[in-house]
Amino acid sequence: MPVSEYSKDSGRTTDVQTQDQTPFDDIIKGHPLILKGLSDCGFTNASPIQVAALPTIIAGHDTIVEAKNGTGKTLTFVIPTLMRLKLEQVNLQTIILAPTREIAVQIQQCFKKVGQHLPELKCEYFIGGTPVDIDKQKAKCCQIAVGSPGRIKHLINEHVLKCSEVKSFILDEVDRLVTDKSFTKDVRLIDAKLPKLKQTIVVSASIDKNDMSVFDELMKEYIVVKGAEEDMNALQDPSKFLLGIKQYVACVKAVSTNIILLPAKNVRLLNILQNLPYTQCIIFTNYMTRVEAVCNMLRDHNYKADYIRGDQDQSIRLELVDRLTSFKSKILVATDLIARGIDSSNVDLVINMDCPNDWATYLHRIGRAGRFGNKGNAFTILDDDKELKMFKHIINSIESIKVKMLPIAITKPILEYADNELADLNLTIEPEISLIQETGNNITKVNGNNVIEENLTKDSESDSNLSRNDIESNINSISEEYQPCSEVKSVYAYGVSEKESLQRLCKVVKETEKKLIEGNMVDKRLLTDDRSFVLFDPEPFLENNDKYPEYSPDDLLEIITKYDSDFDKYEADKNRMLKNTVLQTVSENELSNSNQVCEKNDFANLSNITDKKINNINTNQQLQSQHEAQIVCEDNKQFVNEVCPETNFSSKSNKSVDDTKIDTNNSQRLRFTDIYSLFQIPDFSLLKPAQHDSEVAHSTDVGESDVSTSIISENGIEDEELLEEEWGSEEEDDEEESCDAEESCDELESYDAEESCDELESYDAEESCDEQESCDAEESCDEQESCDAEESCDEQESCDAEESCDEQESCDAEESCDEQESCDEQEYHVKEENCNEEQEKEYEEEINLEAENKIFDEDITNKNCSYDGHLNNRAIYFVKHNDKSTQKSICNNIQEYNIPKREEENIENNDLQVVDYKILNDWYGQWKQQMNLIQTFVRLSK
Numbered sequence: 050m051p052v053s054e055y056s057k058d059s060g061r062t063t064d065v066q067t068q069d070q071t072p073f074d075d076i077i078k079g080h081p082l083i084l085k086g087l088s089d090c091g092f093t094n095a096s097p098i099q100v101a102a103l104p105t106i107i108a109g110h111d112t113i114v115e116a117k118n119g120t121g122k123t124l125t126f127v128i129p130t131l132m133r134l135k136l137e138q139v140n141l142q143t144i145i146l147a148p149t150r151e152i153a154v155q156i157q158q159c160f161k162k163v164g165q166h167l168p169e170l171k172c173e174y175f176i177g178g179t180p181v182d183i184d185k186q187k188a189k190c191c192q193i194a195v196g197s198p199g200r201i202k203h204l205i206n207e208h209v210l211k212c213s214e215v216k217s218f219i220l221d222e223v224d225r226l227v228t229d230k231s232f233t234k235d236v237r238l239i240d241a242k243l244p245k246l247k248q249t250i251v252v253s254a255s256i257d258k259n260d261m262s263v264f265d266e267l268m269k270e271y272i273v274v275k276g277a278e279e280d281m282n283a284l285q286d287p288s289k290f291l292l293g294i295k296q297y298v299a300c301v302k303a304v305s306t307n308i309i310l311l312p313a314k315n316v317r318l319l320n321i322l323q324n325l326p327y328t329q330c331i332i333f334t335n336y337m338t339r340v341e342a343v344c345n346m347l348r349d350h351n352y353k354a355d356y357i358r359g360d361q362d363q364s365i366r367l368e369l370v371d372r373l374t375s376f377k378s379k380i381l382v383a384t385d386l387i388a389r390g391i392d393s394s395n396v397d398l399v400i401n402m403d404c405p406n407d408w409a410t411y412l413h414r415i416g417r418a419g420r421f422g423n424k425g426n427a428f429t430i431l432d433d434d435k436e437l438k439m440f441k442h443i444i445n446s447i448e449s450i451k452v453k454m455l456p457i458a459i460t461k462p463i464l465e466y467a468d469n470e471l472a473d474l475n476l477t478i479e480p481e482i483s484l485i486q487e488t489g490n491n492i493t494k495v496n497g498n499n500v501i502e503e504n505l506t507k508d509s510e511s512d513s514n515l516s517r518n519d520i521e522s523n524i525n526s527i528s529e530e531y532q533p534c535s536e537v538k539s540v541y542a543y544g545v546s547e548k549e550s551l552q553r554l555c556k557v558v559k560e561t562e563k564k565l566i567e568g569n570m571v572d573k574r575l576l577t578d579d580r581s582f583v584l585f586d587p588e589p590f591l592e593n594n595d596k597y598p599e600y601s602p603d604d605l606l607e608i609i610t611k612y613d614s615d616f617d618k619y620e621a622d623k624n625r626m627l628k629n630t631v632l633q634t635v636s637e638n639e640l641s642n643s644n645q646v647c648e649k650n651d652f653a654n655l656s657n658i659t660d661k662k663i664n665n666i667n668t669n670q671q672l673q674s675q676h677e678a679q680i681v682c683e684d685n686k687q688f689v690n691e692v693c694p695e696t697n698f699s700s701k702s703n704k705s706v707d708d709t710k711i712d713t714n715n716s717q718r719l720r721f722t723d724i725y726s727l728f729q730i731p732d733f734s735l736l737k738p739a740q741h742d743s744e745v746a747h748s749t750d751v752g753e754s755d756v757s758t759s760i761i762s763e764n765g766i767e768d769e770e771l772l773e774e775e776w777g778s779e780e781e782d783d784e785e786e787s788c789d790a791e792e793s794c795d796e797l798e799s800y801d802a803e804e805s806c807d808e809l810e811s812y813d814a815e816e817s818c819d820e821q822e823s824c825d826a827e828e829s830c831d832e833q834e835s836c837d838a839e840e841s842c843d844e845q846e847s848c849d850a851e852e853s854c855d856e857q858e859s860c861d862a863e864e865s866c867d868e869q870e871s872c873d874e875q876e877y878h879v880k881e882e883n884c885n886e887e888q889e890k891e892y893e894e895e896i897n898l899e900a901e902n903k904i905f906d907e908d909i910t911n912k913n914c915s916y917d918g919h920l921n922n923r924a925i926y927f928v929k930h931n932d933k934s935t936q937k938s939i940c941n942n943i944q945e946y947n948i949p950k951r952e953e954e955n956i957e958n959n960d961l962q963v964v965d966y967k968i969l970n971d972w973y974g975q976w977k978q979q980m981n982l983i984q985t986f987v988r989l990s991k
């Protein structure tokens with residue numbers, strides 16, 4: 050049994066030292082076995098918070114325990130729980146909730162250690178990402194259950210964990226549990242199932258005054274026990290920051306995209322690591338996708354580094370935490386997954402690669418160093434503009450602290466800098482931020498998300514039934530972190546990677562929508578039409594504006610918001626697209642023609658089936674160009690019918706299906722069409738499917754490539770209850786990553802991502818199923834009707850089914866056929882029969898462009914790159930960056946087509962991108978899951 054690293058050391062800060070030493074024997078009477086356990090663990094003297102909290106808790110009071118990170122809060126509830134345990138009874142007596150699985154496991158380990166001399170002790174953890182069956186076995190004989198809210202709730206609902214004898218209910222990291230919406234409902238639900246007569250203990254290092262009302266719900270009368278008395282300031286309010294942690298900010302020059310920012314931050318990171326002695330280091334980033342990139346970068350520089358994030362297998366996650374706590378890994382790159390609770394006594398350096406999303410996250414992150422009075426250093430690497438402002442804003446909202454600025458050039462070991470050699474960070478908040486905070490106009494600054502660059506106010510006129518003033522006043526009334534507003538019309542994410550951007554988008558949209566719905570703020574059309582995302586790369590336009598004067602940011606925004614500003618056209622395009630979703634089963638000479646019309650439900654299963662089918666098709670044929678790319682499906686009819694099982698596809702076609710040839714490009718097209726039909730993205734209708742070969746299309750390096758990504762989508766929402774239930778079920782399984790996307794992800798990564806999709810990524814199908822089942826049990830009949838058990842077990846299926854319904858409602862099969870007949874073979878898009886002159890003109894332009902693009906395509910197809918279409922005459926192009934000469938010639942081509950040419954050096958920086966539609970499709974699949982839920986709610990609400 051490892052002895053506490055801290056047991057014999059007196060050189061610790063007063064955060065953990067009492068004036069007179071207080072041995073545990075003085076506090077704990079009549080429990081020799083527990084005392085023996087404590088002593089074996091090296092716990093002899095109680096820390097200040099233990100001295101303060103233990104008597105109160107042992108006396109049975111409901112208690113709020115608030116003390117700095119790493120000061121020993123865990124023992125404040127572990128010891129009393131063990132003391133009051135009726136060991137002779139095997140029933141459940143205590144439930145402990147924690148917001149992450151890793152914390153839950155750590156708490157359980159603490160119980161095991163301290164209670165090592167209590168042979169009858171049965172303490173188990175119950176967390177998502179592990180088989181429920183095993184949990185059910187464990188639950189049969191369990192006195193203390195520690196777990197994440199989702200799994201605990203599930204087991205209670207299943208009557209596996211029986212609550213009638215529970216005497217104490219403990220919430221660790223309570224602020225997270227009661228403020229993160231993915232937990233609150235579960236926490237309340239669990240609380241409601243527990244006996245009224247019980248002791249409730251809530252614990253955290255970051256309790257916000259605003260959360261106190263929630264505690265009133267959980268506890269009738271309670272005692273608040275706070276931090277170390279030595280550290281009280283005049284207001285008797287203990288500082289939240291550890292005395293042993295020196296805080297620094299290291300700035301890099303602000304640029305408009307993360308693509309450029311990240312390398313600069315990496316340099317800064319290396320610089321810090323080279324100039325500072327440290328034992329163990331945790332590097333935090335807001336972005337789930339970035340942890341691996343940073344880790345690899347460090348490994349490239351011969352640092353021994355691991356990375357941990359929410360989408361890893363749970364066993365791997367636990368193993369990684371174990372490697373950290375057992376000092377096997379020197380550097381761990383992480384998301385906020387381990388920002389809280391994780392205790393590794395040797396961590397003395399924390400580096401934030403981005404501005405944390407809120408003060409609590411910052412506090413907890415840097416609290417991973419300086420455990421139990423240790424000394425440590427915390428660095429936050431920020432751009433010198435937005436991130437720096439955000440950081441100031443964050444820490445100012447806690448208290449006045451001293452943060453030092455690291456010089457741009459570090460000329461000697463950091464610790465050799467005298468205090469006066471380093472400037473203090475000027476913590477004055479510039480008015481801009483508070484202004485934005487007040488108006489809620491800019492979601493970026495509100496949530497500190499630097500991926501989502503900004504929202505657009507200029508096209509905020511909406512076609513909503515609500516006036517803009519109404520909306521604004523509604524919005525201003527929301528005083529929460531995410532401030533949804535009608536101005537959040539367009540969010541474009543770029544830099545980092547497609548996946549990350551998308552995750553972030555998902556989070557922000559999800560959060561925004563939730564707020565909108567919860568606050569009953571908007572009519573549906575705001576949600577449906579006011580939000581747009583565009584797939585494109587804005588970097589050259591934004592970054593090198595002087596070089597590309599023809600693309601001003603305004604110009605760019607106009608591109609993005611075109612459909613927002615012209616609602617009628619948007620509607621028309623949307624309808625046209627929905628009705629005429631094109632499945633191009635092209636033959637060699639008909640690449641650009643829209644040959645067949647398929648209803649939206651035809652595409653419902655495309656993603657999965659097409660992929661499977663394509664794999665079955667001759668995968669050995671690595672075809673080099675679209676002309677060579679014909680793979681004749683042996684039984685095309687069967688294939689098509691398999692692809693579109695819901696409709697008799699062949700009967701809708703004006704040509705014989707037997708004549709249809711399926712090629713790899715077509716496969717791409719199927720996916721592509723699938724994507725835009727799923728997301729109803731008008732602008733995708735202007736994007737011509739990629740004409741690249743399969744190798745390019747399935748390039749695997751895209752995951753790490755930096756690319757700008759946005760999407761146009763539309764939705765409508767209602768039915769708050771069901772919505773929350775569904776989302777809750779997605780989130781519960783990986784609650785911690787909701788910070789990623791993700792909370793930043795946000796949204797989206799720091800909801801974790803971030804969150805956002807982080808939860809989806811780590812989303813456990815089994816858990817989801819269980820969750821849904823329990824949802825069914827809990828929810829009303831209406832909801833149950835809508836949540837068919839079978840559907841809910843397979844979310845994808847559920848989505849497909851829902852879509853099919855939607856489609857059937859909105860699309861008439863006969864109409865589709867008519868439209869198909871009216872198609873001109875030369876047309877790029879299937880046009881509606883009754884298109885007016887203006888549309889025709891536009892349409893001709895498209896055809897012309899198409900002709901140009903075709904030549905262009907042919908050019909680039911042979912050069913191993915892809916041109917993905919045009920948007921308002923602007924190119925969408927993604928080019929594989931494996932061959933410099935190819936890139937050069939592509940750039941020349943790009944110039945010929947009046948598309949801004951990129952600088953050669955930028956190409957080397959992976960500036961040109963590959964979009965892998967398969968990967969995109971997967972991400973969009975996740976997006977789709979959420980969107981479909983929303984659509985279902987809308988349908989239900991009608």
Ligand SMILES: Nc1ncnc2c1ncn2[C@@H]1O[C@H](COP(=O)(O)OP(=O)(O)OP(=O)(O)O)[C@@H](O)[C@H]1O
Nearest residue numbers: 053055094095096118119120121122123390392421
């Ligand atoms: N009385 C004690 N004597 C020696 N070591 C202790 C004592 N109490 C706690 N510790 C050690 O201090 C470290 C931090 O404790 P703990 O994890 O409970 O802190 P915490 O306040 O819950 O931190 P966080 O807020 O970050 O979760 C642990 O390694 C624990 O073993």
